Amino acid sequence: MSEISILERRFPGRRAGLKREILLQALACFNESGIEATTIDAIKARCETSVGAIYHHFGNKEGILGALFFTALDDQHEHFVHYLERAGTLEEVVFSVVLSYVDWVVKHPDWARFQFQARSSIVKGPHYQELKERNTKTYRELKEKFAAVGSAQKIAPPFELLPSLIIGASENYCRAWLSGRVQTSPKAYGEQLASAAWRSIQG
Amino acid sequence: MSEISILERRFPGRRAGLKREILLQALACFNESGIEATTIDAIKARCETSVGAIYHHFGNKEGILGALFFTALDDQHEHFVHYLERAGTLEEVVFSVVLSYVDWVVKHPDWARFQFQARSSIVKGPHYQELKERNTKTYRELKEKFAAVGSAQKIAPPFELLPSLIIGASENYCRAWLSGRVQTSPKAYGEQLASAAWRSIQG
């Protein structure tokens, strides 16, 4: 299970065993019943542990959300960076962004589904600042890459619009796929989504 | 206040006065504090009413969410239909979809913000079926319009992808604007978003 390896990379070692188990079962609960409908008791039952243990490790429900959310975000970001490295032209950068995103979602649908659900909670809660910093960081990396491959003047829309133009359609389709509204895997449309994004940013 | 006129159209008459007031204050609470953090007591206090009255009109918190959500969806849909009527070519259809969406969001930011927040709750809750039916209806209207203006063969991507390609970027940017991540009004980028959508669906 990819869920386990993602967790082991972020919470390694034998000591963190229960911590990982709680996160794993919480992720399952959140995806099956929704975040709000999932009770601490339900998570407790699935882990055969106690509320004390859960609160010891995470402080509160929000803490569980945060741990899961940033674990997913980190993995997604690594994936993104890995794709971006190989891009040498502006067009390849755009393709990297779209394809890395689509690939990650298809590879980890449970994490992606959770990420969509949890984002609004995170934005309101105490982890907002951390999310903002990571977004700023990714944004900066992308901007630098754009500068590195040069010829950014070939792009018509203002930079403020670019992230939405590049990733908007893919995000929308992935969300539809994760919720079952469409059947075809985003992976099958990867190239089409990427080339559509590329066309969309050209004047 | 546009919030009031939207509510009066859907819940008209003197008898529904308190009902509208509850919805109005609930909308404000949800946008200020978030849906989960808003308590029935807080809404009660702002309306100077009682929990009994609230539960009499809406059954439960979910009922308030549903009433607000579908009120917003209806208004948005009317707006959409009105724009779509005037489109005579395929390109104009795409522009109508994007511009009607962007205009509505900018015109009713509080309703739009709430809509984004509430969608996941609705999808999980008992109103899911109703939302699904409305989406199907809109989807069908769009498909018929596409057929009516003909020349749909000029479009490269499969129909399954089209909604995401057309509205994805705009939705993404509007969401960013409503949460304060970007400053420039989507209205200012309306034409650019529309033409980007149009380029993106061409082979």
Add this chain to the structure above:
DNA sequence: TTCGCAAACAGAATAGTATTCTGTTAAGAA
């Protein structure tokens, strides 16, 4: 090996919030 101690756990007690229930008032039909 043992001692000290902090982290890891368990489960009862508490607090806050949604929901229900019972009763009262007001409005419209007959």
Add this chain to the structure above:
DNA sequence: TTCTTAACAGAATACTATTCTGTTTGCGAA
């Protein structure tokens, strides 16, 4: 006017997150 039902009020209930208190376990130092 009377009768019926919707509209409202507020206390009582139930559920769930969180806290608190106590116990156990792992680990470094003596």
